[in-house]
Amino acid sequence: MTDQTTRHTVEKIGGTSMSRTKELLETVLIGDRKGADLYQRIFVVSAYAGMTDDLLEHKKSGEPGVYALFASAESGWAWGDALTAVADKMYAQNECIFSDEGARQSANRFARERIEGVRSCLIDLSRLCSFGHFQLQQHLLTVREMLASLGEAQSAFNTSLLLNLNGVRARMIDLTGWRDEAQYTLDETIERALADVDLSAELPIVTGYTQCREALMGTYDRGYSEVTLSRLTVVTGAREAIIHKEFHLSSADPRLVSPDAVRVIGETNYDVADQLSNMGMEAIHPWAAKSLRQAGIPLRVKNAFEPEHPGTVIRSDLDAQAPQVEIVTGLSNVYAFEFYDQNMVGVKGYDVEILEALKRHMVWIIAKTSNANTITHFLKGSMKAIKRVEADLSSVFQSAEISLRKIALVSAIGRDLGSTRVLAQAMRALSDAGIEPLGVHDLLRKVDLQVIVEPEQFEATIAALHKGLIEDWDVAPQQRLHAAA
Known part of the structure; x- marks a missing residue:
């Protein structure tokens, strides 16, 4: 990555927000920005809403997706039908995003190549594990990683293509390890992928999943995209990490407390972020927060659809001025x-x-x-x-x-x-x-x-x-x- 005089930001967009593509173009991705203001940013994108649930298992209900069906000896070939359903869902998503026929066909080809590549791999693995010398259990983490990465790869490809169609010089940065012959550490993978990126003139769109020696899925499971955000921020020396959600980080859920009474939290520290994570209301994954905290880099949580609002700043050195529940x-x-x-x-x-x-x-x-x-x-x-x-x-x-x-x-x-x-x-x-x-x-x-x-x-x-x-x-x-x- 070339040296930059202006320190950049690394920004992550969650899955629910990613599904509102047209609005994202008008707010976070482009908005009123022109020329140089479009750049000096790196985006980490999640899979579209519901896609990872279909690929793995439903996060809340536990309903099996492709991975859970493949891992279950009783499911037979049901995982193949589930994978086909995921492909159809990806094509439907592409239909909603691209009005240009050529762009839509390009997005469909990309999705088809990834889906069918994974299908072939899983068929071969099933055959291999039918022999007693090979145990499926030993390969399930790799299968889980490979399936999870499909959703992030689709959204990264589509977002970079869509930005190019809108006159922005965007580039997909694929960290999923697709057909890579070697494996590196997380930091090495990031450094190699961004080595020739000019942040002053290019907008990198990075997959939320990173294939690396640390096997992010094994340690962080579905918190991997925030770990990618965190290490990207630290390795590239960004001035700030930003997470774009479909809501503000507020004093309570406005569905449970009157929206008029709920307040946006203007600032807090990583200690509070840890407590939120323990309650399942993650501002950021605890390990990802640790990297940012140790590097002294602030995190900002913003509402993706209210771009003018400064959001919530989280820093390690923000002590409370007086006792107060936030x-x-x-x-x-x-x-x-x-x-x-x-x-x-x-x-x-x-x-x-x-x-x-x-x-x-x-x-x-x-x-x-x-x-x-x-x-x-x-x-x-x-x-x-x-x-x-x-x-x-x-x-x-x-x-x-x-x-x-x-x-x-x-x-x-x-x-x-x-x-x-x-x-x-x-x-x-x-x-x-x-x-x-x-x-x-x-x-x-x-x-x-x-x-x-x-x-x-x-x-x-x-x-x-x-x-x-x-x-x-x-x-x-x-x-x-x-x-x-």
Whole structure:
């Protein structure tokens, strides 16, 4: 990559936003920019909305996609039909994007080449693994990577082609490793791909998936595009990373709290971003945030369809000026996995076996509490996986009582929740709303306050805490008392 006097930005566009192609051209990709203002940017693009779900499995429902069907011995050749359905979906997407017949045919040829290349590969792998010397399980991660990369490759090719049709000198940067004969580290892959790019005159459109020695899918699963964004930003020495979403990073979900009451978060730090990630509301993947934080590079989260709004700046050195809750969010589908055993009193490392079982069955730990004889993990995962954990532990700890119940976990998050007023006002807000929490975690770090409630009280709890800790936070105590009277 040639030296630049003006430091560039690296910007990622999420899948839902990518599907609104025409609007993206009018806002993020081109908008009012002309000439040199179009450049000094690198874009990392995700697959179009729903495409990765169809290629792997549905992220929320778990409905099997091509990968899950291929990995299942019972599915037979159903994966082939699913792959054909993905191809048809790609052609339909191309139909919506390109009015120019030649461009549409070019996009269809690209998609067809990738789809049929993968189909041939999977057929050959199936035949190979029909022999006892070759085990399919050993190749599944590679299959998952290859399938996931199809969606990002399509969106990168289409976006660069569309920009060229609109007079922008754009170039697809394919990091998916398609037909590459060698494999490099993530940073080496990025450096090699951008070695001859002139950022002052070209607009690189980079695939969100990167094929590399680190095998991003194995470590970060579907958070890989943000890892690509992060390392691109650091390796190329960008001045800022930007994530374009279809919404602002706000004080609460406007579907749960009145849109008039919700506030856009103007600035925060990476500590808050980590807490959001733990609640499943990722501003950015934690590992990706780590790279940016260590390099001292800020991250900006913007609404892709409100380009004039500055969005939210996330930096490591942004301390709060005063104690304040910045966002209220949570998870409505959490399992409290309670492990009670009087034999654990005074025994060090008693929960090692529990943690190993949770890791083995890939169950996500959100929070944890313990006392003399009880350890409770608050878990996010499928009931099937958690039941397997329960079965494993029941056979090891026969004197233990293991219970499982569904709960909701709501978290009030901010850079500084050190004031005792935060907890007091939270309890007052819940009481006023008639909500009796099952538990409250107020930790020493003072960046989050976690409230555990019944699942049916999830939305009401978010609304109550948002009102008490954000909307009414600046109301003087005597005014609150007067209003109550």
